[in-house]
Amino acid sequence: MSHWLGRTLLLSLLFLVGCGFHLRGGSELSPLLNQTYLQGVAPYSQLGIGLKRRLEAHGITVTSxxxxxxALLSITYNQLQRQVLSVESTGKVQEYALKYVLQFQVINSKGEVLLPSQRLELMRQYLFDQSSVISAGEQEKxxxxxxxxxxxxxxxxRLEALPPPHVDES
Incomplete structure (x- = not known):
């Protein structure tokens, strides 16, 4: 039985390799971003630190x-807000949603748009337990x-979608 299983696995692997399948490797960012300045985000905020770390992990130098x-990665809108989703019959909040909206664009040192304005929205819902306000606060955090x-x-x-720099063939 294990002999057939081994052959089946080997045959499946050969089919996958034959059709061009491969595991996704690390992605590369455009060389246009080699020296990037982050605008519109506090450098020591969680977003600023996260962006800097991830860009540097891709070989990008984040300059001050x-x-x-x-390149200039400009955060033009950055809003994280809490919304009430449902309330009990007594008027107490049962469920909240956290909505995060961010808008950014990328321009080069000449002021040319490399990536037009991108609007991103994320939302997460959570139940609010009145009997455990501390744990609800930790959950929100x-x-x-x-x-x-x-x-x-x-x-x-979005940055991975940036095209490589245009090379003149003169």
Missing amino acids: VPEEAT LLRETLQNDMVQQILW
């Missing part, structure tokens, strides 16, 4: 001097951190 930058980490990932996915 705009004049040194080859954890969700805020998760949303900000997810937003950093969303921004990086």
